[in-house]
Amino acid sequence: MKEILSGNEAIARGAYEAGVKVACAYPGTPSTEILENTVRYKEIDSSWATNEKVALEVGIGASFVGARSLVTMKHVGVNVAADPLFTLSYTGVNGGLVLVCADDPELHSSQDEQDSRNYAKFVKIPMLEPSDSQECLDFTRLAYEISEKYDTPVMLRTTTRISHSKSVVTFGERIDTIKDAKLERNPAKFVMLPGNARGRHYVVEDRTLQLSKDGVSLPINRVEMRGTKMGVITAGISYQHVREALPEASVLKLGMVHPLPFDLIREFASKVDKLYVVEELDPFIEEQVKAIGIPVTGKEIIPICGELTPGRVRKAFGLPENASSTVEKLPGRPPNMCPGCPHRGVFYTLKQLNAYVSGDIGCYTLGFMPPLSAMDTCVCMGASIGMATGAAKVLPPEERKKVVAVIGDSTFLHTGINGLMDMVYNKGAATVIILDNRITAMTGRQENPGSGHTLMNDPTNEVDFELLCKAIGVKNVRTINPLDLDECRTVIAEEMERPETSVIITDKPCVLIKREGVFKPGAPLQVVDDACAGCRACLKIGCPAIEWIPGSGKKGKAHIDPLLCNGCDVCSQLCKFSAIKEAK
Amino acid sequence: MSDKVTNIVLVGVGGQGILLAAEILSETFMLAGFDVKKSEIHGMSQRGGSVVSHVRYGKEVFSPMVPEGDGDILFGFELMESYRYLSLLKPGGTVVVNDLCIAPPSVLIGQEQYPADMALKIQELFPDCLLVDGQNLAIQAGNARAANTVLLGAVSKRLDIEEKYWIEAIEKMVPKKALEVNLKAFQMGRGLK
Numbered sequence: 017m018k019e020i021l022s023g024n025e026a027i028a029r030g031a032y033e034a035g036v037k038v039a040c041a042y043p044g045t046p047s048t049e050i051l052e053n054t055v056r057y058k059e060i061d062s063s064w065a066t067n068e069k070v071a072l073e074v075g076i077g078a079s080f081v082g083a084r085s086l087v088t089m090k091h092v093g094v095n096v097a098a099d100p101l102f103t104l105s106y107t108g109v110n111g112g113l114v115l116v117c118a119d120d121p122e123l124h125s126s127q128d129e130q131d132s133r134n135y136a137k138f139v140k141i142p143m144l145e146p147s148d149s150q151e152c153l154d155f156t157r158l159a160y161e162i163s164e165k166y167d168t169p170v171m172l173r174t175t176t177r178i179s180h181s182k183s184v185v186t187f188g189e190r191i192d193t194i195k196d197a198k199l200e201r202n203p204a205k206f207v208m209l210p211g212n213a214r215g216r217h218y219v220v221e222d223r224t225l226q227l228s229k230d231g232v233s234l235p236i237n238r239v240e241m242r243g244t245k246m247g248v249i250t251a252g253i254s255y256q257h258v259r260e261a262l263p264e265a266s267v268l269k270l271g272m273v274h275p276l277p278f279d280l281i282r283e284f285a286s287k288v289d290k291l292y293v294v295e296e297l298d299p300f301i302e303e304q305v306k307a308i309g310i311p312v313t314g315k316e317i318i319p320i321c322g323e324l325t326p327g328r329v330r331k332a333f334g335l336p337e338n339a340s341s342t343v344e345k346l347p348g349r350p351p352n353m354c355p356g357c358p359h360r361g362v363f364y365t366l367k368q369l370n371a372y373v374s375g376d377i378g379c380y381t382l383g384f385m386p387p388l389s390a391m392d393t394c395v396c397m398g399a400s401i402g403m404a405t406g407a408a409k410v411l412p413p414e415e416r417k418k419v420v421a422v423i424g425d426s427t428f429l430h431t432g433i434n435g436l437m438d439m440v441y442n443k444g445a446a447t448v449i450i451l452d453n454r455i456t457a458m459t460g461r462q463e464n465p466g467s468g469h470t471l472m473n474d475p476t477n478e479v480d481f482e483l484l485c486k487a488i489g490v491k492n493v494r495t496i497n498p499l500d501l502d503e504c505r506t507v508i509a510e511e512m513e514r515p516e517t518s519v520i521i522t523d524k525p526c527v528l529i530k531r532e533g534v535f536k537p538g539a540p541l542q543v544v545d546d547a548c549a550g551c552r553a554c555l556k557i558g559c560p561a562i563e564w565i566p567g568s569g570k571k572g573k574a575h576i577d578p579l580l581c582n583g584c585d586v587c588s589q590l591c592k593f594s595a596i597k598e599a600k
Numbered sequence: 601m602s603d604k605v606t607n608i609v610l611v612g613v614g615g616q617g618i619l620l621a622a623e624i625l626s627e628t629f630m631l632a633g634f635d636v637k638k639s640e641i642h643g644m645s646q647r648g649g650s651v652v653s654h655v656r657y658g659k660e661v662f663s664p665m666v667p668e669g670d671g672d673i674l675f676g677f678e679l680m681e682s683y684r685y686l687s688l689l690k691p692g693g694t695v696v697v698n699d700l701c702i703a704p705p706s707v708l709i710g711q712e713q714y715p716a717d718m719a720l721k722i723q724e725l726f727p728d729c730l731l732v733d734g735q736n737l738a739i740q741a742g743n744a745r746a747a748n749t750v751l752l753g754a755v756s757k758r759l760d761i762e763e764k765y766w767i768e769a770i771e772k773m774v775p776k777k778a779l780e781v782n783l784k785a786f787q788m789g790r791g792l793k
Contacts, residue, residue: 020626020636124641148637148664181639181664182623184630259662326667338669340687341725346680347712349704351614351649382647387709555709560648563703564710572710 021185023178026149027116028053029187030156031086034112035194036060038078040071042430043459044090045125046179047118051088052460055471059190060086064462064471067397067430068093072100072115079113079169080206083197084160088116091132092396096431098135103208104169105139106216110200112163114156116172118179121296121323125176127377127396129321131297136171136274140220142227143171143274144236145252149183155236155271157188166223173273175296177253177323228275236271239284247288249281249301249312254294254324261329265292276304285310292317294332296324353382355561356537356582358498358524359451362422363390364557364586365504369512371420374407376400376432378424379458379526380451387558391422398423398431405435405444417512419446426456426464429479433488439517440489447511448519450481451498453526454534461528469531485519492518499524501589527582538583540599541576547595548573554587554596562587605658606759607666611685612677613702614649617748620773621675622653624752627769629657632761639664648705650681674726675755677748678702679718686725695722695729696754698747730754730792737788743778746785753789763790 021029027050031039039054039062041047055062065071068089075087089097094117101115117135120126136143142162146155152174159170204212231237242264250258251270258267268284270276285291285305293302293314302314317332318324331337353360363383366373367390375381375391376399384391393403404421411419423432428450436448456462463469468478485493492514496507511518529535550571554562561580566572576587578599588596608625612618622638629636640653654666671689676682676697689695699719706712715721723729732754734747741750749770756766766786774782 018630020623020630020638176641177639177664180641181637182626183637183661183664184635253663256663257665260667325665326663327669330667338667339691340669341689341691343683343686343721343725344715346684346715347704347706349613349648349650349681351647352705354647379647385705386711552710558705558709560705560708563708566710566713 017187019185019187020182021149022049022180022182023146023149023152023174024049024180025053026152026185027156027172027174028056029185030153031114032057032060033153033188033190034157034160035084035191036086036160037083037197038075039063039086039088040065040074041088042066042068042071042093043456043462044093044118045459046120046174046176047088047090047093047116048459048462049179050116051471054086062471064464066465068097069100072097072104075113075115076100076104078197079109079111081110081197081199082195083111084194085111085113086116087113089118090126091117091119091130092126092128093117094132094135096397101135101169102139105141105220106208106213107206108167108219109163109169111197112160113169114159114163114172115169116174119173119175119297121175127394129297131300132171132173133273133300134298140224141168141171142166142272143173144271145173145273146178146271147252147255147269148178149181149185151271152178153185153188158236166227168223173252175253175323224275228278231272231275231277232280234272234277237277237280238269238271239280240267240269241287242266244287245289246292247284247290248292248294249284249305250294251301252296254296257324257326257329258294260326261335262333270301273301276301278308281305282308282310294318294324294329350385351382352385352558352560353379354527354582355559355580356527356584358453358522358526358584359383360388360557360559361501361504361586362449362451362498362522363388365501365508366390366420366422368505369509370418371512372407372415372418374400374404374419374421376421376423376427377458378427380422380424383422385558387556397427398435401432401435401439401448404446404448405439405442408444408446416445420508420512421446421448423448423450424457425450425452425454425466425481429465433484436485436490436519437488444517445515446517447508448517449508450519450521452481452521452523455526455529457526457528461526461530481521490517490519492516493521494518495521495523497524498522499584499586501586538585540578540581540583541585541588541596542578542599543574543576544595544597545573547593549593549595551592553590553592556590557586559587603659605656605661607671608655608673608675608755609666609671609685609688610653610655610675610677611681612651613681614647614651616651616677618651618653618677621748621752622655624769624773625655627773628761628765629655631765631768634658635661637661637664650684652685673755673758675751677751679722680704680715683715683718683722686722689726692728693726694758695726696751696758697722697729697731698734698751699731700735732789732792738785741785741788742781746778746781749782749785750789753786754792756786757790757792
């Protein structure tokens with residue numbers, strides 16, 4: 017059977033075919049759709065974990081009792097999961113364990129551009145890198161074989177252009193010879209106390225050497241000879257760009273990028289006059305090739321920042337670029353919070369109160385964009401609260417009041433809760449706003465422990481944020497309606513004045529929430545032309561449903577698109593002329 | 601089958617249904633027996649940002665991205681976004697564009713103006729440009745939301761793929777209740793000169 021699949025869909029299919037029983041992840045672009053597809057197979061228990069570390073630990077637990085497990089995350093998620101990952105390298109596995117890590121060269125939807133291939137070398141485990149969707153499926157299956165054969169977790173690394181590109185895939189069958197999970201105790205292998213771990217370190221080093229040797233005959237490391245003038249070592253999406261831009265070049269295509277098959281590289285190097293490495297981001301392959309004494313050209317010509325494209329590879333090799341038209345500069349079109357988004361009124365208020373906003377990762381990071389322009393920092397998942405604590409420790413009292421951390425429900429449960437516990441414990445004086453919209457919105461509306469449903473759509477416990485905050489010792493916890501600007505302003509201003517930790521929870525859902533009955537739109541609004549004074553107050557919230565219509569003179573008027581308006585009523589609260597009413 | 605790879609670039613604003621149109625194109629090309637690759641950046645696509653999708657087909661396709669200046673057809677859902685990505689088209693390439701302006705945030709709040717004469721400027725650079733009143737034709741077909749399918753019909757006319765594959769792909773990808781309107785909208789687009 018043939019279908020057009022994205023890399024992520026193909027990985028899910030590959031996991032199914034490989035007999036995977038447990039799949040666990042925290043959503044993160046561009047990795048999210050893998051679990052959204054494993055959930056379609058009833059044979060796989062698919063779940064969203066609270067964060068990547070927990071996801072990996074769930075996968076490890078299933079592996080240790082014998083099941084094949086899949087754990088997926090975006091590149092920065094591996095930083096969160098790094099602690100168990102390093103030790104997992106020492107314990108090895110029982111059932112095969114594959115960690116999919118989706119990198120994001122060009123930072124299409126990320127806060128950094130880290131090259132996660134370095135993890136494979138750092139952690140000392142094999143890493144496979146597919147270059148299209150068929151390879152995503154095939155390599156996922158192979159990764160489980162390698163994992164069990166070499167007693168090691170295996171990383172499968174994609175990039176945005178692999179995860180989110182689609183190509184034609186031929187399916188296989190699910191293998192059903194996988195043994196059932198059962199309790200098997202093996203403390204010498206699985207209890208990593210120093211005495212045990214010392215011995216396992218030797219096992220890890222031997223394993224890496226063996227994999228490097230065996231990689232020479234591994235079919236996914238293949239030489240394509242086309243001529244002897246020029247040889248290119250490449251992997252992943254870069255392979256496709258090389259084939260596009262340099263059709264005459266001989267290629268060593270690496271399917272396993274760690275450990276490298278050094279004997280194969282030596283042999284390939286000896287067959288070509290000039291050797292290149294074409295790889296995105298870090299000189300990961302290049303440095304290792306140079307370290308074994310083979311002269312090679314790489315980052316001297318290939319950009320280290322951003323993703324590669326066929327055009328960028330052509331340019332690097334000095335080939336003429338295609339003629340293309342240049343166009344005049346245009347207004348940008350950045351993403352924006354949706355009409356009726358419950359975050360909008362909060363950020364408008366924070367701007368009015370001149371708060372120093374310690375931000376976090378989610379849709380609400382868009383509070384940075386004008387005209388709201390109400391975010392001062394954003395570093396990583398969960399960082400807003402710890403950073404607010406740190407800033408409040410050292411600022412003079414008048415400035416300390418301005419410090420407000422904003423964090424979404426999912427991000428708070430991911431790694432924010434630790435920050436809040438620390439703030440209370442160490443008597444930090446800052447305000448924390450939990451923007452609870454009932455869903456992990458930015459990555460495409462995934463359920464989380466606050467939403468009351470699992471990935472497999474079972475009703476489940478809902479975290480009670482108020483009780484949780486009180487239980488960890490926050491004395492001042494208040495819940496507000498973020499669509500009521502007066503309430504927002506009063507409560508936020510009061511809590512900012514308070515010289516101790518306080519938490520404000522907003523209680524309106526994401527407008528895009530899929531589950532029925534959670535988001536209820538209000539009646540669409542309209543601007544009564546005669547009443548509109550053209551004061552532009554309603555434009556300050558940057559709602560996509562409100563447009564400024566320039567007038568013939570200096571004055572113009574606001575207009576609300578009734579098809580876009582979700583009737584949140586925030587704009588009408590800003591209108592001093594009562595010009596915004598329900599549309600008739 | 602020749603070795604030629606055909607390159608299509610779809611551009612518009614998040615939420616306009618660009619990704620579904622790209623899916624239908626890809627499905628059609630696969631059904632017609634071609635190798636197909638498609639690449640796009642989503643994640644931000646529902647939040648009103650600029651969206652680009654690349655679809656390539658031929659005997660064998662390597663990169664999923666259309667090389668700059670190699671695009672055969674630009675399939676535009678909105679005028680300013682179409683103009684923005686013209687550099688992806690080859691000289692003399694074809695443009696099929698929806699006659700629609702969607703104001704970006706800076707224009708909505710009155711800081712900048714929507715650039716004037718976008719359609720004219722596109723036509724100056726690419727004379728083989730079809731401006732489609734997608735909205736009105738879709739209303740004639742029975743539903744304003746079928747504007748994308750009108751455009752798809754117009755694009756289909758410019759590609760050498762048998763009609764039956766288009767129909768098969770639409771039948772597979774479009775929900776049953778909207779199928780009749782969409783098939784009608786497709787034919788209206790296909791009939792445009």
